[in-house]
Amino acid sequence: MRAVFGLVLIIGVALAGGAVYLARDYIAQTQAEVERQKRAAEEALANVKSVPTVDVLVSTRALKYGERIAQEDVRVVKWPEDAIPEGTFSEMAAFFPEAAKGDRFVLRTMEKDEALMAVKVTEPGEAAGLTSRLAKGMRAFAIRVDVASGVSGFLRPSDKVDVYWTGSLSGAIAGNNGEITRLIQTNIELIAVDQTAGSDLAGATIARTVTVAATPEQIAALAQAQNTGRLSLALVGVQDETVASAVEVDQRKLLGIKETAPAAPAAVEEVCTIKTRRGAEIFDTGIVTPCTN
Structure with a gap:
């Protein structure tokens, strides 16, 4: 009985040792893969060139036609320099000039974080009526x-x-x-x-x-x-x-009705006659030869 118990104990210890060895090997491989990916990411990041950006004004919320644009509706974000939409604003002072005689209004619906463009807003003090939609x-x-x-x-x-x-x-x-x-x-x-x-x-x-x-x-x-x-x-x-x-x-x-030309009148055959007197009466006799004057 003791021999069987000892054999089971030895087998258990051997299995436990094998499991520990396999786990340590798996952990070592996982750590090596993590380190490899980390080095690859660092190398890729080092090779990436910085993209030049500029300031662009965007809306902080969805704006509908006719709404007044307040300063809290606008914020500045960094925008790739080679992908700036035409007619954007880069400074708050340009969008809200100090000498403005009124507010700007929305001419076209804009979504949140959409770039503000000149064609989508009125000039300062200009109403968002039909007159602002008419070209010269x-x-x-x-x-x-x-x-x-x-x-x-x-x-x-x-x-x-x-x-x-x-x-x-x-x-x-x-x-x-x-x-x-x-x-x-x-x-x-x-x-x-x-x-x-x-x-x-x-x-x-x-x-x-x-x-x-x-x-x-x-x-x-x-x-x-x-x-x-x-x-x-x-x-x-x-x-x-x-x-x-x-x-x-x-x-x-x-x-699909086509116009038809009117039918030409039928030609009337001309009959030539000669007058013949028989006593006191005169008779017309047709002739076959062509008519003459």
Whole structure:
């Protein structure tokens, strides 16, 4: 019995010693791998070149169209020098000048930590109205729309649309007594939908009017078209750079009806006769030979 106990004790001690040896070997390998990775990270960090940065002003919170921008809404961050967006501000003094006659307002919705750019904010003292959205030489013009003509309410400020006119040319063009639809303006920019000029609308909005930015000549054409027919808007894709050509569809073109020339009148065969007197009566007798004078 003692011999069996001693044998079991010896086997247990041997197994414990083997386990300790394996554990020590595993720990040594793990430490060696950690040291190798640490040296590799230090070498990679030493080889990384420092990226030059500059100061850029960013928003400290989400800003919506028309909001006043206060100093607590702006902070300075380091920005890679070769990746600065155009029109950013680098100093608080440039964004909040001491000689400013008023506050700046948001023209385009911005998210938290987004860089402040000149195109997204007004000048100091300038209101965030439609006048600030109009480029030089452009005017604002309102177009009446409904669910059908207004692209089911999916129009947003800053979208671009093509404008189609549908009306009758009866009396204006001879031979055309039906309605026609014609593309009259292309890539017209929307600057407001109803009373909203911000682009952060949620869901579809059934508008009654949309306001577009156009030249005086374009506005004259739109006003004439709106007073003489119906206007419909077609939304232009964001990445669509194609230039729409002249488009006109009337009822005949819509139904594929082709105009046919009127049939020429049938030629009347000329019959020549000679007069023959028989006593007191005169008779006409047809002849086969060609007629002469």
